[in-house]
Amino acid sequence: MKPLLDGDELETRLRRIGAERYHSLHPFHALLHGGRLSRGQVQAWALNRYCYQAAIPRKDLTLMSRMTDRAMRREWLHRVIEHDGGDGNPGGLERWLILTDGLGLDRDDVTSLRLVLPATRFAVEAYVRFVGERSTLEGIASSLTELFAPAIHKERIAGMLANYDFIDDGVMQYFRRRLEEAPRDVGFALAYVKREARTPEQQQAVLDAVRFKCDVLWAQLDALHHAYVEPASPPPGAFVAEARS
């Protein structure tokens, strides 16, 4: 049987998963941040990523719908407001649409999700289902990829601003805001799993949940890479990128 890890060792293993599997390592991100994509390819990325963003409130609401503890629900609720907006905050989804607006995409094309790659939908809905079917501990653990997000967001802001003439600071506000939010969000979730994973089996489930979430993110980039980079062969009905400019 596996030994029970202390909290710091569990955190070390969680961070190791990020170092090996987080989608910051995906070749698509090197192209995106390095200025090596056309505007059409960046559009394809932003349009598909909206499908993921739009599902995050449903994911968090699904997770919350299974929390029987009121204090936990209250703690988690700010994530929903942060994405959907409220009290003068336009919300993360609106900030993402400012990005897609800036890229010249039609809002209805984006919000209808009708041009999204099927593989994006499948990955995204697998994530929503995961938090609906697995334990609350695993659902919370699956959010822990936020541990790794600030680094990629910083890289993305700097890289995209430097490398694309069609990107300006105004459209990058989603990522700037997430730089502030993610550390707060992840602090609670990390403390929770370190405290509540009390058996080797639960700790393994926590680690597996983070691997699963890394798979969800990675699969989206694989699909984008296949459809829009190499062989650049989008499936029938999917968004067609503009010719490389």
Add this chain to the structure above:
Amino acid sequence: MKPLLDGDELETRLRRIGAERYHSLHPFHALLHGGRLSRGQVQAWALNRYCYQAAIPRKDLTLMSRMTDRAMRREWLHRVIEHDGGDGNPGGLERWLILTDGLGLDRDDVTSLRLVLPATRFAVEAYVRFVGERSTLEGIASSLTELFAPAIHKERIAGMLANYDFIDDGVMQYFRRRLEEAPRDVGFALAYVKREARTPEQQQAVLDAVRFKCDVLWAQLDALHHAYVEPASPPPGAFVAEARS
């Protein structure tokens, strides 16, 4: 085939369901409001009803987790905050616990749900599942028993204050607050179903959802009446009421 009703006729039929099936008509409520229950029987009611109250945020979160429209989620969110609390509002669950405190019940006995009648749990969880499995239209429609709630809350506040020396105004704040909230909540939901039920089948589903919800409420009182009034035979493990004082 049934005809398509206009919105006002649909509302008339919804209100007729309330007039025939809402739990205000249940004999248990006549006893409760008329001062004909012992403190122990009122405790049994409040303890079991907490099981229902505690599930309402999960019900609303389940419904919201299926809403793909951000504006709809934002509209519905205030119900969750209203029950769970936030921003200085202690919330409906906390107000219900002020009632159970006032009745001399131990908080852990109440919040653990371990003394609740199994039939209460079954009815309550059937409601949570209903909104998770049926259409969003039916989920929203099932909230429309709020149309009928202000009348019973007014009757309850007046009746219980007049008829029980162990009830004072402080412990009735849950119901006073609901008198303010329910009309706002129900206004949105009623307009929604009148607008969105566009076929005879959808209108029938709306009417059936309200009947279902009436059943959920009625079944809880049947179980209470059987366990604590006549034959006053609580099932093994359930709360035991004090002797009639």
